[in-house]
Amino acid sequence: MKKVWWKEAIVYQIYPRSFCDSNGDGIGDLNGITSKLDYLKELGIDVIWLSPVYKSPNDDNGYDISDYEAIMTEFGTMDDFDKMLSEAHGRGIKIVMDLVVNHTSDEHPWFVESRSSKDNLKRDYYIWKEGKNGKEPNNWGSAFSGPAWKYDEKTDMYYLHLFSVKQPDLNWENQKVRKEVFDMMTRWCKKGIDGFRMDVISLISKPEGFPDAKVVGLYGDMNICANGPKVHDYLKEMNQKVLSKFDIMTVGETAGVTLDEAKRYANSEGSELNMVFQFEHMNLDSGEKFKWSTKHIPLVPLKENLTKWQLGLDDVAWNSLYFCNHDQPRIVSRLGDDSDEFRELSAKCIATCLHMMQGTPYVYQGEELGMTNTVFNSVDDFRDLESVNAYRELIESGLYTKEDMFPKIAHKSRDNARTPMPWDTSENAGFTTGTPWLALNPNYNKINVADQLKREDSVFHYYQKLIQLRKEYEIIVYGKYELLLPDDEHIFAYVRTLGNQKLLVVCNFSKTEQKFDFSGYENAKVLISNYDGNISEKATLKPYSAIALLLDNAQKM
Template identity: 65%
Template sequence: MEKRWWKESIVYQIYPRSFKDSNGDGIGDLNGITEKMDYLEKLGVNVVWLSPVYQSPNDDNGYDISDYRAIMTEFGTMEDFDRMLAAAHEHGIKIVMDLVVNHTSDEHPWFIESRKSKDNPYRDYYIWRDGKDGKEPNNWGSCFSGPAWEYDEETDMYYLHLFSKKQPDLNWDNPKVREEVFDMMNWWLEKGVDGFRMDVISLISKKPDLPDGKPGINGYASFNEPANGPHVHEYLQEMREKVLNNADTITVGECSGVTLEEAKKYARSDEKELNMVFQFEHMDVDADADNKWTDKKMDLREMKAVLTKWQKGLEDIAWNSLFWENHDQPRSVSRYADDSAKYHDVSAKMLATCIHMMQGTPYVYQGEELGMTNVPFTSIDQFRDLDSINAYRELVEEQHVFTAEEMMRYLCRKSRDNARTPFQWDDSAYAGFSTVEPWIMVNPNYKEINAKKQVDDPESVFNYYRKLIALRKEKEIIVYGTYDLLLPESEEIYMYTRTLGEEKLLVVCNFSEKEVAVEIPEEFRKGSYLIANYPEGEIKEQMTIRPYEAFVLEK
C-alpha cells in the first residue's frame, strides 16, 4: 500500500463560531483559533479542518456563502486569517478549508443576477424550472424540511435548494460555474491552505430529468435523491486536473447517500478524484428508515457490520475516514456510550480506542477529546440550528407527527446543536469561551468537563487522546494494517485485529455497562498492552471485560 502523509495524519475539526471568542462579542473567531495553537499542538493533531469562515448572511451558520474570497465579519479579517494560517504552519499544522460549492447564499452576486430575468447571463448558474400543475417541479424535499423548491415571482419559476431556501443549488452542468469554482479554489491554494473538505460534494451532479423520488416521513423525497449523479466523477476529475494537482493537498468529500461502490470511485488510490470520503451509514444505525428523529439506541451488531463493510470494502482500493462526531452529529459519548459521572471517562476513552485503531484517517471534532456531552436543552427557544427549529415546527406544530415533549426528547439526543455549544476551556464564566453570554448556551457541565482540568491530568480523556494520536504516529500497523472483525454476533463487545506483516494487534471494546467474559485469541495471550482505559490486568485465556473497558494488545 502506498504511504501518504494524509493517511498518517490526525484531523481536528474546528467549528469557529464555538471554539474561542477573542474579542468579547460572544462569537468565536479566527484570532481565538490562533490563540489556541499550542493546545492543538499539544494534543498532537497535524491537520485542522475549519468549518466555513467565508462571508455569509449566516442562515445556516456559514454554509450559505455570499463571497468565497472574503472572511465573515464576525470571525475577523483576511489579515486575521493569514495570521492564523501562518501560526498553524509554525506549529506543524496544516489547514483544510470547508468547500461549500453545491450551493451558494441567495445573497451571492451570482444569484442576485440570476433571479433578475430568464435571459440574465447568470441565469444558468443555478437550477430553475417551471412548476407542474401549480406545484413544485418535483417532490424532492429540502434537508431542512419542506420542499426543495422555492417559487420566485420575478420570473414565475422555481429554483432548487436542497438545503435552506437561502441556499440555491449551483448548476454544475454549466462549465462557467465549474471554472468559477476552480479559480476560487486555486486562489485559496495560492494563499497557502493545504486542502479542502468538500461539503455534500456527492450532490453536485443532478439527474438531468430531475425525477420524483420515494416520499419520506414529511411527504417529500429525501434530499439525498440526487446523490451520485451522472457527471459527479467527471467533474471531480476535472477539479483534480485543474486545481488539486497544483499542490500536495488533502481532500475529503462529504458524500451523503454514498454507497461502497461509489466510494471506491471517489477515493480510489489512483488519486484521480479525492483522497477519502465521509460516509454516514454508521450514523444511521440509530435512526428509523428515513427518520433520524428518534431516541432509538444503536445496535452494536449492526454498527460492527457497517464499519466492517467499509473497512474491508475499501481495503487496498480506497481510503477510509474515521469519525464519531462532527458539527452535524450529536456528542458520541452521549449517543453511543454513557455520559453519566460513573462511566463518562472510561466510555469516552473506549469510543476513541474503537475508532482510532481502525484503518483510515481519524477526525476529532472539537471537544470530543474532552468527552464533551449532549446538552440538556429544555425549550425550542434555546436552539439555533435551522434543521432542529424547522423539524420542530413541521413535525410538531404543523403536521402533529410528534408531541412537543417527544420532539424535545429527540432533539436533546440528535440535534446538531449538541455539538455546537461553546468549547469548554475552563470552569470560569461561560466556560472560558467568552467574557459575555455566547451566541448559544454553554453546556452546564463545563465545571466538571473542561480543558484546563484535563490537560495536566495524566488520566484524563484529553491525555488518552494524546496517547492514541502518538501511537498512530509511532506504529505503522495502526495506519496501514489490515482489519478483521471477531465476535460479530456479540451485543456488547467490539473486537477486531490489525495485521501488518508479522505484527498483529487485538482491539477489545466493551460498549455496555455489563461485565462480559471474553476468550482472548491464543496468539495474544503472551502479548503486552499497547493502551488501556482501565488499570491493566493479567492477560489470560478468559478475561472479564469491565464496563466500557477498552484495551489493545500487541502480539
C-alpha cells in the first residue's frame, strides 16, 4: 500500500462561527482560530479542515458563497486569513479549505448576471428551465424542504436549487463554469493552502433529461442527482488541471455514494480524490421517512456497515473515519451515554473504536472534550435552516404533531454540533465577551477545555494519546481489518494485521459488564485503555470499556 502523508494525518474540523470570537461580536472568527492554534498543536492534530470562511450572505451558515476569493466580514479579512495560515504552518499544521462548488449564493455576481436576462453571457452558468403546465420543470424537492426550483419572474423561468432558494446550482455542463472553478482553486493552492474538503461534490452532474424523481416527498431525494453521468469526468478534469499539480489532501462529501462509486472517487491511482465521506453509518438512527428521530445508533448494523467499508476499500481506495461534523449531532448522545456517569467513558470508547480503524480520522471541534447534544426549550432556539424548515413543514403537513416532532428535531438538529466551543467556566465559556450567535450548551460549566487540560484522565488527554499512537504504529494506519463477534449487540471487536503483527481492539458499547475471551493476547502490550488495562484470559469488560492490545513483535513507524 502506498504511504502518503494524508493517510497518516489526523484532521480537526473547525466551524469558525462557533470556535472562538476575538472581537466580542458573538461570532467566532479567524483571529480567534489563530489564538487557539497552540491548543490544537497540544492535541496533536496535523490538519485543520476549515468550514467556509468566504464572503457570504450567510443564508446557510457560509455554504452560500457570494465571493470565493474574499473573506466573510464577520470572520475578518484576507490579511487575517494569511496570518492564520502562516501561524498554522509555523506549527506544522496544514489548512484544508471547504470548497462549495455545487452551488453559489444568489448574490454571487455570476448569478446576478445570469438572472438578469436570457441572453446574458453568464445565463448558462446556472441551470434554468421552462415550467411545465404552470408548475416546476419536474418534481424534485430541495434538501431544505419545498421544491428544488424557484420561479424567477424577470425571465419567466425556473432555476434549480437542491438546497436553499438562495443557493442556485451551478451548471457544470458549461466548460466556462468549470474553468472559473478550477482557476479559483488554483489561486487558493498557490496561496499555500493544503487541500479541499468538497461540499456535496457527488451532486455536480445532474441526470440527463432532468426526469421526475420516483420518490416524491417534502424533502429532495438527493440520490437522483448523486453520482451523475459525468461526475467522474468532471473530477478527473479537476484532478488533471488542479489537484495533481499540488501536494494537497482532498476529501469529497458524497451524498448517495455507494461502495462501488467510492472506489472510483477515491481510487488508489489518484485520478480523482484522496477519500470520500459516506453517510450510511450516520443514517442508522434515522426515522422511517426522514432523518428526524430520537433513536440510538444500533451497534450490530453499525459494525456491519463500517466493516463493509473497511473491507470494501482496502487496497483499492481510502477510508475517512468520522462520527462528528458540523452536520451531525454529538456522537456521545447518539451512540454513547451522555449521563454524568458514563459520558467520558463512552466518549473514549467511541474514539478508540474509530481511531484504530484503517483510514484518516476526523475530529470535530469539541469531540475531544466529549461534548454532548444541547438543550432546546422551543423552536425559537434553533438557528439551523434545515431544522427550522423541517419543523414547520412536517407539522403543517399533518404528518406530525408539535409534541411528537420537537424532540426528534432537538435530537438530530445540526445546531447540536454548532453550539460555541466551551473554553472555560467564565461567562459565555470564554467563547466571546459579547452575546453568542447561538446559545451555549448549558453544561459548559462541567464540559470545557480548561477542566479537560488540567485532568490527566480527561477525554482530551485520551484523544491526545490516540493521536500520538497513530503516529507511532504503522499497523494502526495501514493494517488489514477483520471484525470479530459480528452479531454481538454490545461488543465491537476487531483485529488489525500488518505482516506478522496483530492489534486487537475491544470496545463494550453498553452500561453493563460483558465477557470477552482474550486468549492469545495475554502477553500483549496494552496500547491504550479507558480503564486500568489489566486483562485475564477470559475477562470481564466494564461498562463502556475500550482496550487496544498489540502483540510484542509489532514495529514502530
